[in-house]
Amino acid sequence: xxxxxxGRVTIYDVAREAGVSKTSVSRYLxxxxxxxxxxxxxxxxxxxxxxxYRPNTxxxxxxxxQSHLIGMVVADITNPHxxxxxxxxxxxxxxxxxxxxxxxxDNNAVKEQDYIKILQSHRIEGxxxxxxxxxxxxxxxxxxxxxxxxxxxDRKVPELELDTxxxxxxxxxxxxxxxxxxxxxxRIAFFSQPIHQVSTRYERFMSFQKTLxxxxxxxxxDVYEIQIEPEDSVQLQLQEFLESSNGQTRxxxxxxxxxxxxxxxxxxxxxxxxPNDVALMGFxxxxxxxxxxxxxxTIEQPTYQIGVTAMETLLKRINGDNSNPQTISFEATLVIxxxxxxxxx
Amino acid sequence: xxxxxxGRVTIYDVAREAGVSKTSVSRYLxxxxxxxxxxxxxxxxxxxxxxxYRPNTxxxxxxxxQSHLIGMVVADITNPHxxxxxxxxxxxxxxxxxxxxxxxxDNNAVKEQDYIKILQSHRIEGxxxxxxxxxxxxxxxxxxxxxxxxxxxDRKVPELELDTxxxxxxxxxxxxxxxxxxxxxxRIAFFSQPIHQVSTRYERFMSFQKTLxxxxxxxxxDVYEIQIEPEDSVQLQLQEFLESSNGQTRxxxxxxxxxxxxxxxxxxxxxxxxPNDVALMGFxxxxxxxxxxxxxxTIEQPTYQIGVTAMETLLKRINGDNSNPQTISFEATLVIxxxxxxxxx
DNA sequence: TTGTAAGCGTTATCAT
DNA sequence: ATGATAACGCTTACAA
Numbered sequence: 001x002x003x004x005x006x007g008r009v010t011i012y013d014v015a016r017e018a019g020v021s022k023t024s025v026s027r028y029l030x031x032x033x034x035x036x037x038x039x040x041x042x043x044x045x046x047x048x049x050x051x052x053y054r055p056n057t058x059x060x061x062x063x064x065x066q067s068h069l070i071g072m073v074v075a076d077i078t079n080p081h082x083x084x085x086x087x088x089x090x091x092x093x094x095x096x097x098x099x100x101x102x103x104x105x106d107n108n109a110v111k112e113q114d115y116i117k118i119l120q121s122h123r124i125e126g127x128x129x130x131x132x133x134x135x136x137x138x139x140x141x142x143x144x145x146x147x148x149x150x151x152x153x154d155r156k157v158p159e160l161e162l163d164t165x166x167x168x169x170x171x172x173x174x175x176x177x178x179x180x181x182x183x184x185x186x187r188i189a190f191f192s193q194p195i196h197q198v199s200t201r202y203e204r205f206m207s208f209q210k211t212l213x214x215x216x217x218x219x220x221x222d223v224y225e226i227q228i229e230p231e232d233s234v235q236l237q238l239q240e241f242l243e244s245s246n247g248q249t250r251x252x253x254x255x256x257x258x259x260x261x262x263x264x265x266x267x268x269x270x271x272x273x274x275p276n277d278v279a280l281m282g283f284x285x286x287x288x289x290x291x292x293x294x295x296x297x298t299i300e301q302p303t304y305q306i307g308v309t310a311m312e313t314l315l316k317r318i319n320g321d322n323s324n325p326q327t328i329s330f331e332a333t334l335v336i337x338x339x340x341x342x343x344x345x
Numbered sequence: 346x347x348x349x350x351x352g353r354v355t356i357y358d359v360a361r362e363a364g365v366s367k368t369s370v371s372r373y374l375x376x377x378x379x380x381x382x383x384x385x386x387x388x389x390x391x392x393x394x395x396x397x398y399r400p401n402t403x404x405x406x407x408x409x410x411q412s413h414l415i416g417m418v419v420a421d422i423t424n425p426h427x428x429x430x431x432x433x434x435x436x437x438x439x440x441x442x443x444x445x446x447x448x449x450x451d452n453n454a455v456k457e458q459d460y461i462k463i464l465q466s467h468r469i470e471g472x473x474x475x476x477x478x479x480x481x482x483x484x485x486x487x488x489x490x491x492x493x494x495x496x497x498x499d500r501k502v503p504e505l506e507l508d509t510x511x512x513x514x515x516x517x518x519x520x521x522x523x524x525x526x527x528x529x530x531x532r533i534a535f536f537s538q539p540i541h542q543v544s545t546r547y548e549r550f551m552s553f554q555k556t557l558x559x560x561x562x563x564x565x566x567d568v569y570e571i572q573i574e575p576e577d578s579v580q581l582q583l584q585e586f587l588e589s590s591n592g593q594t595r596x597x598x599x600x601x602x603x604x605x606x607x608x609x610x611x612x613x614x615x616x617x618x619x620p621n622d623v624a625l626m627g628f629x630x631x632x633x634x635x636x637x638x639x640x641x642x643t644i645e646q647p648t649y650q651i652g653v654t655a656m657e658t659l660l661k662r663i664n665g666d667n668s669n670p671q672t673i674s675f676e677a678t679l680v681i682x683x684x685x686x687x688x689x690x
Numbered sequence: 691t692t693g694t695a696a697g698c699g700t701t702a703t704c705a706t
Numbered sequence: 707a708t709g710a711t712a713a714c715g716c717t718t719a720c721a722a
Contacts, residue, residue, distance in 0.1 A: 008410065008468070008491065010715055021693045026717055037691055052490055054465040058403040058412060059715035062698045065353065067403060077431060083423045090449055099463055102447040104435055118444055120399040123353070145397055146353060264636045288633035291609045355699055366709045371701055382707055404699030407714045 009053045018047040029055055061123065070098045070314065071119035073112060073129040075155075077104040079258065080286045081303050082130065085153060088307020089128055096315055098125070109134025120146060126314040130154045133197040149317030153310045156199040156327070163317070164327040165310040167301050169200060172332035173207035173253075176281055176299050179334055180251045181215045184343030185279055187245040188212060189222035191237075191263055192255030201255050204283065208253065228258060234266050242278065249343045251279035257286050257298075264292060280339040283332075294338025302330050354398045363392040374400055406468065415443045415659065416464035418457060418474040420500075422449040424603065425631045426648050427475065430498060433652020434473055441660055443470070454479025465491060471659040475499045478542040494662030498655045501544040501672070508662070509672040510655040512646050514545060517677030518552035518598075521626055521644050524679060525596045526560045529688030530624055532590040533557060534567035536582075536608055537600035546600050549628065553598065573603060579611050587623065594688045596624035602631050602643075609637060625684040639683025647675050 011029075015022040020040055027035050028044045036044075047053075061067045070093055074082045086102060093100045101122065103115040109132045116138045119127065127142060127150045136157060143150045143162065152164040180188050190208045195201045205223060212218060222245070224237045242250070254260040260282035267274060274280050274293050282289070285300035309328055356374075360367040365385055372380050373389045381389075392398075406412045415438050419427045431447060438445045446467065448460040454477045461483045464472065472487060472495045481502060488495045488507065497509040525533050535553045540546045550568060557563060567590070569582045587595070599605040605627035612619060619625050619638050627634070630645035654673055 008715095011717095012715075022716080023693060023718085024691085027692090030717080035691070040691080052486055054462060056407075056468060056715050057466045058406040058468060059698090060717080061403040062401075062407055062700090062714090063716050063718090065698075078425060078428045080423060080425075083428060086422060087449060087451075094459075099446060099448075099467065101444060103445075104432060106432075114439075117399060121402045122444065123401060123403060141397055261632055261636065268636060286633070287606055288631070288637070291606065291613060292633070292636050353699095356701095357699075367700080368702090368709055368711095369707085372708090375701080380707065385707075401699050404714090405701080407698090407716090408700050408702090410714070 008056075009051045010056070011053075014044065014047050014051060014053050017051060018043045020044065065123070067123040067125060068098050069101055069119075069122055069124045070311075071101050071103065071115075071122075071124040071127045071129075073103045073105060073115050073119070073127070073131070075105055075107045075112075075130050075132055076258075077102070079256075081154075081257065081284050081301065084303035085130070085307035085310070088304040088309075089153075089311040090307075092308050092311035092315070105132060107132050113138050116142065120148075124148065126318050127151070128153050128310050128314060131157060133157065133199070136160060149314055151310045151314045151317075153306065154200060156203075158199075161325050163313045163325045165306055165313060166200070166327075166329060167306070168329035168331055169203035170207045171329075172283070172299050172301075173204045174211045175332070175334055176253060177208060177211040178215055179336075180253065180279065180281060180340060181212075183251075183279070183340055184249060185251040186248040187220070187222060187241075187250040188216075189224060189241045189245075189250070189252050190255070191224045191226055191234075191252055191259050193228060193259060194225050195223075204255050226259065226262070228262055232262070234262055235270070238263070238266050238270065242272065249279075251275075251281065251340065254280075254282035257282060257284035257289075260284070260289070260296065260298075264296075275339050275341055279341070285335055290337065292339075297337045297340040298335045300333045300335050306330060353401075354396045355401070356398075359389065359392050359396060359398050362396060363388045365389065410468070412468040412470060413443050414464075414467055414469045415445050415656075416448065416460075416467075416469040416472045416474075417445050418448045418450060418460050418464070418472070418476070420450055420452045420475050420477055421603075422447070424601075426499075426602065426629050426646065429648035430475070430652035430655070433649040433654075434498075434656040435652075437653050437656035437660070450477060452477050458483050461487065465493075469493065471663050472496070473498050473655050473659060476502060478502065478544070481505060494659055496655045496659045496662075498651065499545060501548075503544075506670050508658045508670045510651055510658060511545070511672075511674060512651070513674035513676055514548035515552045516674075517628070517644050517646075518549045519556045520677070520679055521598060522553060522556040523560055524681075525598065525624065525626060525685060526557075528596075528624070528685055529594060530596040531593040532565065532567060532586075532595040533561075534569060534586045534590075534595070534597050535600070536569045536571055536579075536597055536604050538573060538604060539570050540568075549600050571604065571607070573607055577607070579607055580615070583608070583611050583615065587617065594624075596620075596626065596685065599625075599627035602627060602629035602634075605629070605634070605641065605643075609641075620684050620686055624686070630680055635682065637684075642682045642685040643680045645678045645680050651675060 011022045011025050015025045024040055025044055076082055090100050105112040112132050113135045130153050142148050150162050152162050154166045156164050192201045195205050222241055226234045254263055281297045283299045285298040289296040289298050356367045356370050360370045370389055421427055435445050450457040457477050458480045475498045487493050495507050497507050499511045501509050537546045540550050567586055571579045626642045628644045630643040634641040634643050
């Protein structure tokens with residue numbers, strides 16, 4: 001029973017057309033030209049082009065136990081930070097003969113686990129994951145049982161002992177908070193989506209508290225965990241902060257650009273002015289922040305580079321590097337714009 | 346010689362462990378439980394879970410000539426419009442047992458062709474492409490020779506007779522231009538990246554001209570083709586427009602959000618005010634436009650829905666629909682914000 | 691230089 | 707109800 005996919009040319013078809021054996025065609029594909037006569041080689045070359053033959057990756061993969069596939073699981077593909085990392089990973093992926101399967105989990109742990117299973121079925125040779133934090137067992141299993149290298153990107157999972165590429169959140173937060181204090185802000189609030197489970201938020205939160213205590217010697221903790229979806233209480237939380245700090249100079253630090261945008265929308269809606277009523281600074285540096293008011297100051301990450309490095313690390317592991325898992329943390333850069341001016345006394 | 350990938354469990358391993366034949370395991374996988382005794386079934390089930398077995402998609406694919414893979418080639422993954430379409434496509438993809446391979450071409454035709462080849466090698470069962478316009482031969486070949494359904498998304502290729510899902514650019518442009526004229530703008534300019542080759546830009550440009558002639562009875566054509574990268578001449582082009590229209594009320598329409606951002610940056614840099622010096626309206630509706638000045642008016646596309654529909658169309662074709670290629674054009678919605686106020690006479 | 695045959699993991703066919 | 711076997715497209719010993 002012929003099950004062959006309609007229209008697909010196989011190595012056997014090429015061999016028949018060229019009047020040689022499929023072994024010879026395979027030799028041609030493997031570029032082992034020294035094992036081929038000039039004539040045969042030409043004939044095969046011509047036939048392959050004419051028939052538009054493309055080697056079947058699945059058959060090759062079956063033979064070698066290799067898929068040439070890398071899995072990349074991201075929490076939110078609509079986030080510019082994510083897409084920049086994808087570009088970095090993809091560029092390197094292709095330069096090394098791999099293809100990238102990008103999977104978007106929408107921050108949903110169940111989706112994440114499902115995707116991991118699918119990727120396992122596709123016999124990916126490596127996995128880069130920006131995890132929700134809800135699939136530790138699955139990740140452990142991929143790494144230890146399947147023996148497939150896993151690189152965490154952006155978000156850490158301390159208990160997992162995996163290569164981790166991301167931002168030096170402590171340095172980043174510390175420099176941001178220190179800067180805000182130096183600019184003269186008396187009350188500084190930190191706004192983030194739910195802090196626990198996601199390491200980036202947690203690290204930024206911890207460093208925020210710590211730095212504030214060290215630099216400002218305050219015991220007030222203006223930390224707000226907000227919900228972006230579905231119903232948001234941001235409005236109330238914002239009011240709470242602004243009322244409690246009435247008369248003081250104040251600034252808001254946001255954990256990422258999604259929160260940043262939300263805060264700006266709310267401030268606008270409630271008629272507060274940036275930076276007169278409240279200064280503003282946020283993690284991530286999407287291009288649009290330059291055109292909001294007199295510009296929003298941000299904490300820029302080398303996003304593309306993070307993607308590249310994650311893939312580099314993965315490739316090293318694929319190529320047999322067995323050294324201890326490492327964490328690479330990139331330094332952030334403060335990009336100062338109009339939203340955090342020096343406070344006039 | 347064992348070439349088996351280290352650590353990967355096969356159907357044979359499961360069979361041995363469970364003390365049955367691999368046929369039985371295969372029956373279990375195919376959920377043909379009526380051909381299995383209760384006891385055997387339990388035993389297999391238990392073994393599969395214990396060994397963490399995952400069926401090998403490549404082997405399955407080889408057998409069936411199916412990969413369960415869909416290719417999606419996009420021109421710019423950092424564009425929010427693109428990522429929204431990807432989400433739509435991906436959601437539907439997964440609901441139907443397919444996986445999506447997303448490839449980013451950076452608007453580079455060579456990269457696009459390379460990706461198409463790779464996807465062919467992976468024996469994708471369908472292709473969704475937001476094409477640069479530089480791989481018509483390759484696309485023709487995928488469709489006609491490989492007999493793999495191809496759906497164009499966003500950008501059309503008239504000579505190719507393919508299903509095309511996108512925006513009704515004529516309706517969108519017409520309503521935008523008409524609106525601007527009604528608001529009282531005397532000079533309206535259209536800013537776009539190079540117009541030819543990319544159908545969306547071309548259609549918007551054509552409708553821009555046509556509508557302007559019909560509604561404004563003008564023969565002035567303020568059309569500017571700009572380069573975003575590497576060196577940009579936007580500054581000069583902007584000055585040219587603003588000087589030549591000195592004394593008139595004027596507006597700028599941008600072909601997409603990338604151009605929009607560029608224009609805003611330049612206007613800011615040169616000290617022009619929106620909307621006092623020039624009104625502004627752009628295609629696409631990224632979230633940030635709401636917080637720039639008093640908001641930028643935009644032409645919103647149902648991006649997610651476009652992605653979903655593209656995938657729906659592809660699935661229909663995969664399932665054997667042979668009817669004539671169709672073009673589905675979605676209606677745009679004007680989202681009016683502060684950048685296009687009524688001109689006071 | 692060229693070809694034959696076995697095997698990769700899976701499913702379908704045909705026995706038993 | 708269960709198992710042996712062939713086949714999918716490809717590569718590689720091994721043989722000629």
